[in-house]
Amino acid sequence: MHTHAESEIFSQPEIWRQVVALHPVVETRLPQAGERVAFVGCGTSWFMSMAAAVRREERGQGESDAFTASEFPHDREYDCVVAISRSGTTTEVADLLERLAGKRTVAITAVADSPVAQRAEGSIVLDFADEKSVLQTRYATAVLALLRTHFGEDLTLATEQCREMLDKDLDSALTSAEQISFLGTGWTVGLAHEAALKTRESAQFWAEAYPAMDYRHGPISIAQAGRAVWILGEPPAGLLDDIAATGATIERSAIDPMAHLVYAQRVAIAISQGRGLDPDNPRSLARSIVLT
Secondary structure (H helix, E strand, O other): OOOOOHHHHHHHHHHHHHHHHHHHHHHHHOOOOOOEEEEEEOOOHHHHHHHHHHHHHOOOOOOOOEEEEHHHHOOOOEEEEEEEOOOOOOOHHHHHHHOOOOEEEEEEEOOOHHHHHHOOOEEOOOOHHHOOOOOOOOHHHHHHHHHHOOHHHHHHHHHHHHHHHHHHHOOOHHOOOOOOOEEEEHHHHHHHHHEEEEEEEEHHEEEEEEEEEHHOOOHHHOOOOEEEEEEEEOOOOHHHHHHHHHOOOOOOOOOHHHHHHHHHHHHHHHHHHHHHOOOOOOOOOOOOOOOO
């Protein structure tokens, strides 16, 4: 079965190219170096916020935090709050922006006339990255690609590596695994959470995510033959040996972690389809979570 999610996953190299081209047009709307910034979102957008906040600090751009929108600490002061929402209708994000009225806020969304876009002081609309699938794939990486470009990164190599991940044969040890734990370090902890979420959403699959250094503090106990541990980014010293001793399959790559996430998206779709599920319409989910 050909799905919207598959088409959207395979469009990512072109989407990233468009995002890089858009950056000079919108860069003044985004936080500038030295500012204290909070990134907020829900679900996938929260995990992209986590990745963006850590990456911004790693790139020397200034103090950065990430929060799920419902847990934003209103007693803290920020120079700018960046709110991420594909639909622009996420209740918690829209409510937060309303409460932050009068402060500097920027919305990154796919829908120009949405409540999130209207309530933010400024907005960036990535409508070309919007999706028909309920499952978020290309929109999430488009947002992160925009922010990484803004942090001064050249994504040329990452985009080429993304194409390689789209051409790569899927590893049957991953698509047939009983369970996968995704691990990250620094900014890739957010990517690990997102990869795990994609497999849970699309395939009703047992997937977990942890900071790589924390994995040995309990979670490694579930690693065994027939299960997998997926590392996004550079593994800490000694961790590979510890995982290998469990018999679990190890998936790792030296490529850009955002490109490696694309491969994880493909694996998630394959697991979903292998279970006879429709990844475009995950159980109990909708494109927009609007609370009443």
